[in-house]
Structures are given as C-alpha cells and as structure tokens.
Amino acid sequence: MKYQNFFIPKKIIGEIISHALNNDPNESCGILQGKGNTTTRFHSLRNIHEAPQNRYTIDPVELMNTEKICDEDGEAIIGIMHSHTHTQAYPSETDVKNALTSGYIDQKYIIVSLVEKTRPIVKAFEINNHGEISEIFIDFDGPKYISR
Numbered sequence: 001m002k003y004q005n006f007f008i009p010k011k012i013i014g015e016i017i018s019h020a021l022n023n024d025p026n027e028s029c030g031i032l033q034g035k036g037n038t039t040t041r042f043h044s045l046r047n048i049h050e051a052p053q054n055r056y057t058i059d060p061v062e063l064m065n066t067e068k069i070c071d072e073d074g075e076a077i078i079g080i081m082h083s084h085t086h087t088q089a090y091p092s093e094t095d096v097k098n099a100l101t102s103g104y105i106d107q108k109y110i111i112v113s114l115v116e117k118t119r120p121i122v123k124a125f126e127i128n129n130h131g132e133i134s135e136i137f138i139d140f141d142g143p144k145y146i147s148r
C-alpha cells in the first residue's frame with residue numbers, strides 16, 4: 001500500500017466534528033469534496049437509515065446534488081464521512097460491505113468516534129476491493145491538537 005497523506009483543513013475538521021456531535025446519539029454522514037488528496041469543502045448530509053444509532057445511509061438525493069456540485073467545481077467526492085457514537089474510529093464489517101457494494105472504493109473513509117464526547121477522534125481509511133482496510137494519515141494546517 002502506497003503511503004500518502006490526506007489533507008483536511010482544520011476549519012473543515014471542525015465542521016466534521018460539529019456535525020457528528022450535533023447528530024449524536026445518531027450516526028451522522030457527509031461528503032468531503034476536493035481534488036487529489038486535498039479536501040476543499042465538507043457537505044453535511046442527512047442519514048436516512050431506519051436505525052440511525054448504529055447505521056447510516058446517505059440521503060441519495062443529497063448525494064446526487066453533492067456529486068453535481070463537485071462536477072461543477074471541477075472536483076470530486078474524495079471522502080465519505082460518518083460517525084460512530086459508541087464505538088472506535090475504525091471501519092465496521094458493515095462499513096466494509098457498504099464500501100464494496102456502493103462502489104466508492106477510490107474514496108477515503110473518514111470516521112469520527114464519539115466514544116469520548118469531549119474528545120472526538122477523527123481517522124481516515126482506505127478500503128480496497130478485497131475489503132482490506134488501511135489507515136491513512138490525516139494532515140491539517142495549524143497546531144496539531146487532534147488525537148490520532
């Protein structure tokens with residue numbers, strides 16, 4: 001697996017954490033827009049799963065709109081974010097299955113763990129087409145105050 005960092009500006013990491021906390025105890029989800037490995041914008045999207053405390057399904061209409069915005073900006077969906085409200089920031093079996101069936105394989109999976117509400121953990125992963133998980137280092141601007 002080649003080593004490459006994934007860049008998320010501090011301001012956007014803040015937006016991602018806020019989105020996760022605002023939806024707690026439900027899982028939240030969203031899309032990271034950008035180019036290559038650089039995030040330029042976060043879209044907080046609606047979780048329409050019927051059991052949102054343990055699962056997520058991104059609202060397909062909002063997802064389509066987000067894809068359209070990315071296209072218009074000459075960028076792409078480079079990351080898919082969701083939160084774990086009571087488990088660690090690591091892809092679950094369901095997350096891996098979903099990645100494989102959704103076809104979003106080139107995207108990074110950003111997971112926010114709210115196990116400790118005052119100390120959210122943000123991690124990024126790649127899931128390849130064999131369902132293998134590898135963690136990707138997140139880079140950001142400014143002081144490095146976020147736990148890894």
Ligand SMILES: [Zn+2]
Pocket residue numbers: 082083084091092095
């Ligand atoms: Zn998950």
